[in-house]
Amino acid sequence: MKIQFDEHYGEELEKHLQAADSLCNWSQFQLAYKGASHTIIPEFKGLAALKHLPALNLLPHQAEAAESVIHKMDGRAILADEVGLGKTIEAGLVLKEYLIRNMAAKVLILTPASLVNQWVSELHSKFHIQAIAPRKKPLWKEWDIVVTSMDMAKREPNQSEILSIHYDLIIIDEAHKLKNHKTKNYQFVRALQKKYCLLLTATPIQNKITDLFNLVSVLKPGYLGDLSSFKKTYREQDQKGFGQNHIHSLINNVMVRNRRKDTGLNDTKRLVKNITVSFSEAETEVYQKLHEIKTAFPAFTYLTLAKEMCSSREACYMSIQAMLAKSDDYQHLQPISEAIEQLPQHAKAEKMVEIIQASQEKFIVFTEYRATQFYLQWFLQQHGISSVPFSGKFKKGKRDWMKQLFEQKAQVMVATEAAGEGINLQFCRNMINYDLPWNPMRLEQRIGRIHRFGQDRDVNIFNFAIEGTIEEHILHLLYEKIRLFEGAIGNLDDILEKLPGGTFDQEITRIVNESASDGEAKIKLDNLSSYISYTQSQREEDNYEQQSSL
Secondary structure, eight states: OOOOOOTTHHHHHHHHHHOGGGOOOHHHHHHHHHHHHHHOOOOSSSOGGGGGOTTOOOOHHHHHHHHHHHHTSTTEEEEOOOTTSOHHHHHHHHHHHHHHTTSOOOEEEEEOGGGHHHHHHHHHHHHOOOOBOOOSSOOTTTOSEEEEEHHHHTSTTHHHHHHTSEEEEEEESSGGGGOOTTSHHHHHHHHSEEEEEEEEOSOSOSSOHHHHHHHHHHHSTTTTOOHHHHHHHHHHHHHTTOHHHHHHHHHTTTEEOOOHHHHTOTTSOEEEEEEEEOOOHHHHHHHHHHHHTGGGSOHHHHHHHHHHHHHOHHHHHHHHHHHHHHOGGGGGGHHHHHHHHTOOSOHHHHHHHHHHHHHOSOEEEEOSOHHHHHHHHHHHHHTTOOEEEEOTTSOHHHHHHHHHHHHHTOSEEEEOGGGGSSOOOTTOOEEEESSOOSOHHHHHHHHTTTSSTTOOSOEEEEEEEETTSHHHHHHHIIIIITOGGGSSSGGGHHHHTTOTTSSHHHHHHHHHHHOSSHHHHHHHHHHHHHHHHHHHHHHHHHHHHHHHHO
16 A cells, blocks of 8 residues: 655644644643544444443343344344343444444334333433433424334324434334234334334234234335245245244344343243132122023123123123113123122132232232222222232323332232333232233233343242133143243244134134033133144254254
8 A cells, every 4th residue: 555645744733833722732632532542433343332331231142132233134123032131221232332333313212102211211321322202392303312102103293203304223112013014003114214223022923924024024125025925935835844944044134032041041930820719609600690691692792701700890890881881782781790799809819819918029910901900909908918000091100100119119019911011020029910811922021021131039920710710721721731831932932823723812712702611612722732732842843853953
């Protein structure tokens, strides 16, 4: 390389020497030099952010995930670690890296409304990043780093202004909610102008392989081709026994998925106890009366009332009252409503109090129904146990307040499904699934609230079910026979989406609706669990054979 001399350097230096005011003293020069040395990026490889965050307690897989996103995936990736492994940490690290390298300045983070404040707080406390959570009259164009809810962002006039901005980085939390390409949320996200994009979800496949296709299409439109061609290729490869390998070879270029068993975070265990509770004689009579009316109503009506009866008398009673007020066609439910009014305290509620009183530790209790939530809070109060509610109806400020009260004062949080995502409760290690969800992915989300990065104690999971009801069948199917609780969801995510009868929830509902008796439903559910168990075993054997042949 030929060296060229600057012939005018001396002249410029002389001018500066004559203008003393333009020169700094030696200590100022040293300070400027030190500042420049501190901010310089010596090479593109690696993570420059690590030396700027000495207090951040990173796990190896988190740093590796961020590095893969930046250096191998060009900043467009699905962060799909299992629940509790630190996807938010990984996304924050990617953001910090891009900010340090001046590769990103305009950033939009879309989350569920309940997580907005949590994101702002964690970005500030862990990454020293100042983000804004807009309230009224947001200044989208003026603000550089914004955290907001999807609902607020897509509401006019916000949507039009956001879509007119070219963002350097878009981060979307709980991205599995974008699985349906026909929704307004999906169409809005696809329309965003973005250079880099991160999608965070622990369940990239919830029910169908198309869920994954739609997420990848947000990141890299056209990468997987069109949907019909993608599904056709997948079916052809699957018939040859290479379906999963084909998908993985494509997805590995856009997705990071760490499993708990591979990260060394299995030090804390899940201690699971499945508890069946017997109805009182009066409760059993009401449940049988509900079964007797099954043929008089749409099957879904019976199924809803039966599930609510297994949860609380209040939930079932409120639904029947709503039906009576809506139409005269439901008048023969009036005797059942009157019978419910005379029922004693619910059997599961009494068992819940027994467990909590014996432990004296904090508990989070999950229920499916708002009416049950109100009842459980009242019942806990009658036994001198302090509690707070958590509901999707609460605004962001109230949700944060409830979490703080739970951590500092109350012994129990009674939560609906809104607490199943995003909220971090590592200070609690006990969970009661008062009502069991019928989707294993939702259950995994629940457990991830307490069994996650930062949890240093074994966690206790109590699953309730009423003996002799649909609840007991589901408990046996999901949480015993297919061994769901032996770890995180693992390879079940790509098994459940291939069920012959449709999605997992749909298959269970179909079985219950089409069965003439509980005994018939039980046999069909056993057959379903056998199918899942067999498929799971075959996958494990295939994986072992493939690894052995390498």
